[in-house]
Amino acid sequence: MKQLRKTEWRRGYPIKKNLALCAWGLMALAGFAGILSHPENIPSLAASVLALAGAVLTLPRLLRYYRTTYHSLPALNRRLTKEEQEELLENENFETITELKTESLRWTDIAESAHWLRINGRYIPKELVILGGAEVTFNIMNRDTTPVIFVYATGDTVKIDLGVQASVQKIRELNAYFRSRYHIFPGQADGKKTEELCSIFREIYTDYLKEKEPEKEDAVLAKLVKDAGELRQKCIEKMPPYLKRGDRKA
Structure with missing residues (x-):
């Protein structure tokens, strides 16, 4: 295995990438599900909208993190x-x-x-x-x-x-x-x-x-x-x- 790949795995970056993607997916799913299932429940609707807004706002940062090839070679x-x-x-x-x-x-x-x-x-x-x-x-x-x-x-x-x-x-x-x-x-x-x-x-x-x-x-x-x-x-x-x-x- 190449040196950079070894370092990436030691630092846990591949795992962190997948965890970040899963967390974002759950937040987006929770937002969509809440809006569709309880549109009449104002508190639930507000929480779902906030979750969906959070997913939208964090998407660019997530994509940058996920697309970064080797985090161990900054710049x-x-x-x-x-x-x-x-x-x-x-x-x-x-x-x-x-x-x-x-x-x-x-x-x-x-x-x-x-x-x-x-x-x-x-x-x-x-x-x-x-x-x-x-x-x-x-x-x-x-x-x-x-x-x-x-x-x-x-x-x-x-x-x-x-x-x-x-x-x-x-x-x-x-x-x-x-x-x-x-x-x-x-x-x-x-x-x-x-x-x-x-x-x-x-x-x-x-x-x-x-x-x-x-x-x-x-x-x-x-x-x-x-x-x-x-x-x-x-x-x-x-x-x-x-x-x-x-x-x-x-």
């Missing part, structure tokens, strides 16, 4: 076919990053291959990541889990839940590892600034694809996964100076 799963995604990881051999699996992350899946990071069952192309890292979260009940957010040179943003709440010291250690080993610039929690930066990267990536014509996007991405130096440099040149310095307070 790129929207740009590539199922076969193209499988090919990217076919010959990659992953090894656990043991130095990071300490304290709260000792049970978290953190591994890497020549060109990819795997974090909690999600695959990240190391060459395409420009900035990002783990974010400190605060919750009055101390139940928040730590997210890791990456911004790609394609303009895509990927958020991965570590599934645990990492300490501030562990987050610093994780981000220091990303910076020193993969040359990833520190990210920022400001959503508006991040979106502006993503917009700039998307424009650069679109122009880059035009320069590579008549090559198709799948072929370009396959090369970028191995070496994105040219595209990275174009993106870094357009980044605000404070991000290049790693100044998160600017």
